[in-house]
Amino acid sequence: MSAAHLHLAVALDGAGWHPAAWRDPAASPKDLFTAAYWAGLVAEAEQGLLDFVTFEDTVALQTTRLDGPDGRTDQVRGRLDAVLLASRIAPLSRRIGLVPTVTTTHTEPFHVASSLATLDYVSGGRAGWRVQLSGRRSEAAHFGRRDIPELGPAQAVALEDFPVYRELFDEAGDVVEVVRRLWDSWEDDAVIRDVATGRFVDRDKLHYVDFEGAHFSVKGPSIVPRPPQGQPLVTALAHSRLPYEFAARGVDVEYITPHDRDQARAIVAEIREIGGVQPKVFADLVVFLDETAQAAQDRRSRLDELDGAAYASDALIFAGTPEQLADLLLDWREAGLEGYRLRPAALPADLTAITRGLVPELRSRGAFRGEYEADTLRGHLGLPRPTSRYAGSSR
Amino acid sequence: MKQVILAAHFPGVNNHTVWSDPASGSQIEFSSFVHLAKTAERGRFDFFFLADGQRLREQRGRIHDLDVVGRPDSLTVLAGLAAVTDHLGLAGTINATFNEPYDLARKLATLDHLSGGRAGWNVVTSSDAFTGENFRRGGYLDHSQRYERAEEFVRTVRELWDSWKADDLDVDPVAGTFAAENAGAFAHQGAFFDIAGRFNVPRAPQGHPLTIQAGDSDGGREFAAANADAIFSRHGTLQDGRAFYRDVKARVAAHGRSPDSLKILPGATFALGDTDAEAQENADHIRRQQVSPQTAILLLEQVWNRDLSSYDPEGPLPEIDPLVSDDSIIKGRTRQTSDPLRTAAQWRALAEEKRLGIRDLIIEVTGRQSFIGSPARVAEEINEFVQSDASDGFILVPHLTPTGLDEFVDKVVPLLQERGVLRAEYETTTLRGHLGLGESV
Structure with a gap:
C-alpha cells in the first residue's frame, strides 16, 4: 500500500442516508430486507476496490425525534441485525472488509466478541466492528434493565455535561477492552491435536481474561478460537472530547465529522494530543454525486422537497461531481486524515458514482489502489496481524 | 406413510466427535460448516443444527483438553450458511438465560429474512453460575425458575415478532408510505420482563421462526408441549421412544394443540458398512477412537x-x-x-x-451408536422408528467433521427416498413448510 493512497469506506444504511432516498426512481425500497439487495451493494463496493463497508444498526426504530418513535409513515423504518447481515454477505464477497455496527450498552460483551470473531471466520479475515452506544431512554425501555434519562436538545449539544454519558462511554471502553482480551484468549497455536497424549488443545495456551470493571465482569476464555485477523478492526464515530477519549482507549479507525479542512486539522490535533492508541482518522461525508454539480444539487433539493425538510447531518453534506469530491478529499488529507467514510445519500446511485466516478478519478491522481493488495481488512489498512497479548505467558 | 424428518447436527465438543482420525477437519473454519450443510441439503434434510455452550468445559478445575474445544457464535455462522444453501433449514441453540428478548427476537427475525424463511432456534436455559461468570448478569436464576423464565422469554419474543403485522410494511414510493404508523409497537409486563417500545424488524417470512426445545424432565416436556414446534429428545429403544412419544403428544393435545404440531426428534448416531458385519467393525473402531x-x-x-x-x-x-x-x-x-x-x-x-x-x-x-448396519438395515430401522411412532425423525450427529454425513447421504438417503418417506426434491421453501407445520402456536 502506497503511503499516498487514501482509504475509502462506504457507510450502507437503508436506501441511503437521505430520508427520502427510498422514493428516488432508481431506488429499490421493497428489497431493503432481502439479502440480494445488500449483496448487490457490497459487490458494487468491492468492484470499486473499497477498503470496507459499514452497516448501520440501532436497537430502536428510526426516528426524526431525539428520543422515542415519531410515528412517521413516509420514511424507511426497520433494520436488520448488522452482524448477521454482514455474515450473510461474507461468502458472496472475497476481499472487501465488512464492518457491522454493534452497541455496547444493551449487549453482552461475551456475545459481541464471539459474533465478531465468527464473522471473521466466515469472511476469512475481513471483519470489523463499528462500536456504538445507545444513549436513548426509548432504547433502554426495550431491554428494561437500566434507566437512562430522556435525551433532550441540551444533552445532544454537550454530552460531556451529563453523567450518564460519561458512564456509557466508560462502559463502552470496558467492552472494547474485554472483547479484545477475548479475541486474544486463545493463542494461535492452542489447538495441537496430539494423539499420543490424547489432547486436542494445549490448555496452557487458553487464557482467562479475568476482566472486572465497574459495569460487568467476564471470566473467559472465549468459546471461539482466535479469529483469522487476530484482532478484527475496531472503529468508532466520534464528535466531541468524550468520544475522542473513548477512542483513544482502543479504536483502530476513528470517524470524525469536520465541516472544513481547518476543523479537520483541529480535531486531528486534539485526538493526537489525547494520546492513547493513535487511531487512523477518517472523515465522514454525506455525498450526492452527479455528472454536474448542478445535477447533484438539484437531486438534493428534490429529495429535500419530497421529505418536507432540508436534510441535516452531523457530517458535511457534499453535492457535486466526483472530480470536485476528489479535490476536497485530497485537500482535507493535508489536515492529517488517512481516509474517508462516505455516506451515499441515495442507493445505489451515489454508491456507483463513488465506485465508477470517484475511484477512477482518485486513481488517475495516484491516490487510490489499482487492485487489492491484501486479503484481510487489517491488511487493506496496512495494519499487521498482532500476536496475542497472552502469548508466552502461562495462565 | 409418515415422512421421516432429518436434521444434521454439526459435531459437538464432546468425545463423540473424533478429532484424532486423519479425515477429521477443522471445528471452526467456515468451510467445515459449508461442507456439512451442503451435504445435508444434497440429502434433502429438513435442517442443519448447531449446539451451544457459553463457557469452555472444565474438569477438576482445569479446562478440559481431551475433546474438541472451540465453536462459533451460532446465529452468525447460520447467517453465513444462508448464502450457500437454498432450502435447508438453519437452526441454532440459544441460551435464553444469557440473552434479552428484544435482541434475540431481532436476530432470529433477521436470520429468517436473510434465509427466506429458514430460521429455527433451540431454546435452552441455564442456571449455572459457572457459565454465568462470562456474562453481565451471572448465574442469577434459581433452578426452579428456569422454565418459568424460558416460557415468558419465548412468549415475549413472539409478541415482538407479531408487533409488525403482515401488512405493516407497505412500501409505496409514489404515495410516499413506507410503514404503518404503529408498526412494531409492543408492551410486555411480566415477572421476568417489563419492556415496551417499537420492535425494528418487519414481520419475518415464517412469522415465527421454528422453536425447538431440548430436555427430558417433566418441566421440559410441559414447556415443549405448550410452546415448541419440535422437541430434541434423547434416543432410546423403540419401546422407550414410543412411551415418550405417547406422553408428549398427549400433553400437546392437553394444551389444545394438534399432536402433529409438535415434532419429536431424538438425537441419533450411526455407523455404516457394506454389510452388517462390516458396520459392526466400523462401529467398534469408532468407539475406540471416541474413548x-x-x-x-x-x-x-x-x-x-x-x-x-x-x-x-x-x-x-x-x-x-x-x-x-x-x-x-x-x-x-x-x-x-x-x-x-x-x-x-x-x-x-x-x-x-x-x-x-x-x-x-x-x-x-457409554455412547453406543443408535444405528449400526448396512445402508438397507439403517434405512429400515430409521423408518420403523418413525412409522411406529417412536419418533417423527432424527437429529443425526455424525462423529467426523466435516465429512461424517457423506456416506449416510450417499447410501441411506436414496433408500429412504425409494420408500417414499423422504422427499426427492424440496417441495417447500420454508423450514416450517418442510416440517409440514402451519401457523405457529
Whole structure:
C-alpha cells in the first residue's frame, strides 16, 4: 500500500442516508430486507476496490425525534441485525472488509466478541466492528434493565455535561477492552491435536481474561478460537472530547465529522494530543454525486422537497461531481486524515458514482489502489496481524 | 406413510466427535460448516443444527483438553450458511438465560429474512453460575425458575415478532408510505420482563421462526408441549421412544394443540458398512477412537466425582466408591448420572462378568451408536422408528467433521427416498413448510 493512497469506506444504511432516498426512481425500497439487495451493494463496493463497508444498526426504530418513535409513515423504518447481515454477505464477497455496527450498552460483551470473531471466520479475515452506544431512554425501555434519562436538545449539544454519558462511554471502553482480551484468549497455536497424549488443545495456551470493571465482569476464555485477523478492526464515530477519549482507549479507525479542512486539522490535533492508541482518522461525508454539480444539487433539493425538510447531518453534506469530491478529499488529507467514510445519500446511485466516478478519478491522481493488495481488512489498512497479548505467558 | 424428518447436527465438543482420525477437519473454519450443510441439503434434510455452550468445559478445575474445544457464535455462522444453501433449514441453540428478548427476537427475525424463511432456534436455559461468570448478569436464576423464565422469554419474543403485522410494511414510493404508523409497537409486563417500545424488524417470512426445545424432565416436556414446534429428545429403544412419544403428544393435545404440531426428534448416531458385519467393525473402531485411554479415565471420573488420574485405563475399576456430593468436579456440562453409587455397582458387575478393564467398560456402557448396519438395515430401522411412532425423525450427529454425513447421504438417503418417506426434491421453501407445520402456536 502506497503511503499516498487514501482509504475509502462506504457507510450502507437503508436506501441511503437521505430520508427520502427510498422514493428516488432508481431506488429499490421493497428489497431493503432481502439479502440480494445488500449483496448487490457490497459487490458494487468491492468492484470499486473499497477498503470496507459499514452497516448501520440501532436497537430502536428510526426516528426524526431525539428520543422515542415519531410515528412517521413516509420514511424507511426497520433494520436488520448488522452482524448477521454482514455474515450473510461474507461468502458472496472475497476481499472487501465488512464492518457491522454493534452497541455496547444493551449487549453482552461475551456475545459481541464471539459474533465478531465468527464473522471473521466466515469472511476469512475481513471483519470489523463499528462500536456504538445507545444513549436513548426509548432504547433502554426495550431491554428494561437500566434507566437512562430522556435525551433532550441540551444533552445532544454537550454530552460531556451529563453523567450518564460519561458512564456509557466508560462502559463502552470496558467492552472494547474485554472483547479484545477475548479475541486474544486463545493463542494461535492452542489447538495441537496430539494423539499420543490424547489432547486436542494445549490448555496452557487458553487464557482467562479475568476482566472486572465497574459495569460487568467476564471470566473467559472465549468459546471461539482466535479469529483469522487476530484482532478484527475496531472503529468508532466520534464528535466531541468524550468520544475522542473513548477512542483513544482502543479504536483502530476513528470517524470524525469536520465541516472544513481547518476543523479537520483541529480535531486531528486534539485526538493526537489525547494520546492513547493513535487511531487512523477518517472523515465522514454525506455525498450526492452527479455528472454536474448542478445535477447533484438539484437531486438534493428534490429529495429535500419530497421529505418536507432540508436534510441535516452531523457530517458535511457534499453535492457535486466526483472530480470536485476528489479535490476536497485530497485537500482535507493535508489536515492529517488517512481516509474517508462516505455516506451515499441515495442507493445505489451515489454508491456507483463513488465506485465508477470517484475511484477512477482518485486513481488517475495516484491516490487510490489499482487492485487489492491484501486479503484481510487489517491488511487493506496496512495494519499487521498482532500476536496475542497472552502469548508466552502461562495462565 | 409418515415422512421421516432429518436434521444434521454439526459435531459437538464432546468425545463423540473424533478429532484424532486423519479425515477429521477443522471445528471452526467456515468451510467445515459449508461442507456439512451442503451435504445435508444434497440429502434433502429438513435442517442443519448447531449446539451451544457459553463457557469452555472444565474438569477438576482445569479446562478440559481431551475433546474438541472451540465453536462459533451460532446465529452468525447460520447467517453465513444462508448464502450457500437454498432450502435447508438453519437452526441454532440459544441460551435464553444469557440473552434479552428484544435482541434475540431481532436476530432470529433477521436470520429468517436473510434465509427466506429458514430460521429455527433451540431454546435452552441455564442456571449455572459457572457459565454465568462470562456474562453481565451471572448465574442469577434459581433452578426452579428456569422454565418459568424460558416460557415468558419465548412468549415475549413472539409478541415482538407479531408487533409488525403482515401488512405493516407497505412500501409505496409514489404515495410516499413506507410503514404503518404503529408498526412494531409492543408492551410486555411480566415477572421476568417489563419492556415496551417499537420492535425494528418487519414481520419475518415464517412469522415465527421454528422453536425447538431440548430436555427430558417433566418441566421440559410441559414447556415443549405448550410452546415448541419440535422437541430434541434423547434416543432410546423403540419401546422407550414410543412411551415418550405417547406422553408428549398427549400433553400437546392437553394444551389444545394438534399432536402433529409438535415434532419429536431424538438425537441419533450411526455407523455404516457394506454389510452388517462390516458396520459392526466400523462401529467398534469408532468407539475406540471416541474413548481414548485418557478419555476413559475422564468419563469414569464424571461418575466417581473423584480424581482417578492415577488409575490404569486398561486396569480394573476403582475399589473406592464414588463421592456423592452436590459439588461436581465437572463444570459446563450436565452430570451423566443421578445415582452414582448405583451406576458404579452396575458397572462393576458388568466389568466382572465380561472381564473388562476401565477403557473397555466405558466403551461398552457409554455412547453406543443408535444405528449400526448396512445402508438397507439403517434405512429400515430409521423408518420403523418413525412409522411406529417412536419418533417423527432424527437429529443425526455424525462423529467426523466435516465429512461424517457423506456416506449416510450417499447410501441411506436414496433408500429412504425409494420408500417414499423422504422427499426427492424440496417441495417447500420454508423450514416450517418442510416440517409440514402451519401457523405457529
